Amino acid sequence: MRIGVCDCQDRLTAAFLHEADKPALTKLMVTKVPIIYIAGSGHSGSTLLDLLLGSHSQIESVGEVYKYLDPQRRMRILRCTCGATIDECAYWQSVQQAATSDGEDALSAADRSHRALVAVLRVSGKRLICDSSKTLEQLAVYAEHPDLFDLQILHLVRDGRGTAFSMNRKWLRMLAQHGSAEHAKSTIRARSKNPMVYGYYVSIVRWLRLNLRIAHRFAAHPGYHAIRYEDLADNPQLGLQAIMDRLNLPFEASQLDFARQQHHNVGGNSMRVRSDSTVKKDTEYQERLSPLRWGFGTLLGLPLLLKYGYRLRRTLPSP
Numbered sequence: 001m002r003i004g005v006c007d008c009q010d011r012l013t014a015a016f017l018h019e020a021d022k023p024a025l026t027k028l029m030v031t032k033v034p035i036i037y038i039a040g041s042g043h044s045g046s047t048l049l050d051l052l053l054g055s056h057s058q059i060e061s062v063g064e065v066y067k068y069l070d071p072q073r074r075m076r077i078l079r080c081t082c083g084a085t086i087d088e089c090a091y092w093q094s095v096q097q098a099a100t101s102d103g104e105d106a107l108s109a110a111d112r113s114h115r116a117l118v119a120v121l122r123v124s125g126k127r128l129i130c131d132s133s134k135t136l137e138q139l140a141v142y143a144e145h146p147d148l149f150d151l152q153i154l155h156l157v158r159d160g161r162g163t164a165f166s167m168n169r170k171w172l173r174m175l176a177q178h179g180s181a182e183h184a185k186s187t188i189r190a191r192s193k194n195p196m197v198y199g200y201y202v203s204i205v206r207w208l209r210l211n212l213r214i215a216h217r218f219a220a221h222p223g224y225h226a227i228r229y230e231d232l233a234d235n236p237q238l239g240l241q242a243i244m245d246r247l248n249l250p251f252e253a254s255q256l257d258f259a260r261q262q263h264h265n266v267g268g269n270s271m272r273v274r275s276d277s278t279v280k281k282d283t284e285y286q287e288r289l290s291p292l293r294w295g296f297g298t299l300l301g302l303p304l305l306l307k308y309g310y311r312l313r314r315t316l317p318s319p
């Protein structure tokens with residue numbers, strides 16, 4: 001991956017800075033935007049899936065773009081995956097220019113999203129957008145406007161005990177780094193509107209509630225697909241081929257080499273800026289959770305653990 005260099009300035013200039021190009025842009029803006037939306041809980045492997053999809057020749061991944069579409073959240077984004085700050089990245093500056101043109105204040109969330117994502121398609125030259133925002137609100141924007149968006153939903157599920165363990169692990173690291181819960185919360189508050197304390201049991205309840213809401217509200221959508229993080233991480237090629245089949249798109253071997261390609265994502269975890277494409281399934285929770293946490297966590301998450309075929313007993317790796 002190239003860090004700190006954005007090579008799209010020429011295309012951006014051609015796409016946005018010439019008045020003569022405006023009619024073409026206007027024409028594009030009335031078309032439906034094909035969206036692949038990754039729904040699910042945080043710490044469920046969405047960054048991995050986003051990188052794999054965004055490395056396809058026809059798909060442009062924008063990461064957690066809802067943060068960019070909301071001007072208040074946009075202020076909290078520090079850096080694009082290309083290495084430049086958001087304010088310096090020519091790619092996002094051009095998207096912003098298109099998204100904040102005359103009359104933006106009067107636009108609905110759907111129209112603002114559509115305008116920005118049309119700009120992304122134009123800048124990238126790709127045919128589809130992958131959005132890993134994961135919020136129900138952004139998903140509803142797409143689902144409720146079939147006139148503007150052609151939506152495919154990838155509902156990504158991970159074992160809730162693993163998700164909650166990862167969230168709690170992150171929280172404990174922040175506590176160790178900042179020395180107190182109040183200091184850690186103020187740091188999270190600087191990045192997010194809703195600072196969350198990532199307790200293990202609280203995280204399992206959140207995981208259960210969010211995934212049930214997604215399934216209840218969107219499972220009947222014609223573009224809905226439920227997939228498991230573990231199936232993807234166990235065998236990325238087979239897992240990804242199955243997902244591409246569902247999306248009716250050809251699998252490309254280069255997708256597995258995502259770290260060698262330049263991405264302009266916002267949000268997500270540090271995997272976005274790694275220099276190698278090795279996929280290693282995170283199973284630390286299987287070994288580290290105490291028997292008490294495993295047992296109560298299993299009880300709390302039971303409906304979804306059963307629904308998605310997770311073992312109730314832990315699976316320790318062979319010695």
Ligand SMILES: [Zn+2]
Nearest residue numbers: 080082089264
């Ligand atoms: Zn960038």
